[in-house]
Amino acid sequence: MAELLNNPEVLKKAKEEIGKDRLVNEQDLSKLQYLKDIISETFGLHPPTPLLLPHESSKDFTIGGYHIPQDTIVLTNRFEKEGEVNKLIAFGLGRRACPGSGLAQRTVGLTMALLIQCFEWKRESEKKLDMMEDNGGITMPKLIPLQAMCKALPFNNILKFDLISPNLVSNGNNHNNRDPNTITQARFTCKLNLQGPLHGGDGEEGRGSLQTKPKNPCDYGLLRKEEGHKNRLH
Secondary structure, three states: OHHHHHOHHHHHHHHHHHOOOOOOOHHHHHHOHHHHHHHHHHHHHOOOOOOOOOOEOOOOEEEOOEEEOOOOEOOOOOOOOOOOOOOOOOOOOHHHOOOOHHHHHHHHHHHHHHHHHHEEEEEOOOOOOOOOEOOOOOOOOEOOOOOEEEEEOOHHHOOOOOOOOOOOEEOOOOHHHOOOOOEEHHHHHHHHHHHOOOOEOOOEOOEOOEOOOOOOOOOOOOOOOEOOEOOOOO
């Protein structure tokens, strides 16, 4: 995120790739090539641990107009042209590679996609963020923790009701008579907690309704259980 704030043109392009028609999910990650390139390049610039051995040139060579002598350790600030895919070695290689690399990459990818899609980000000042790392432990976080300004985007501009059906909430009873397009209250609560608040209308016993375009973007309702109204949607 700090590198994106230092490169707002890259952040803008990533936001355009992710889009805003609906909330991004894990199944979308394979289609977000530009975001994957950003993450891979960031891992190359800032390895998660200091334990990976540095690499040096095995012979004299020239690349991009620069002459690199033999036995030179090269620290680059950009690893690829757009569209070119390079091997990611931030998690090691071979039998000693990190077994959690796949999970880590998916988690980072989805987290970054949601942060980019759901918020507008800015640096606190015009000065670029300090990217110096703290190498005092087994991991290498930023020496100065990231501080930035963000503004939440209205959910009604992002959420196109792909979470659930417009017919909405069932209380979980009357399984035989339930409309197949409705969902249980427990499932709805789970999705609400994971994917953010929605504006709720008045609900009836076993049936509810939602408005996907609240008049005030900040006027989001919550689904909650109250004594005596356990199946009502507020």
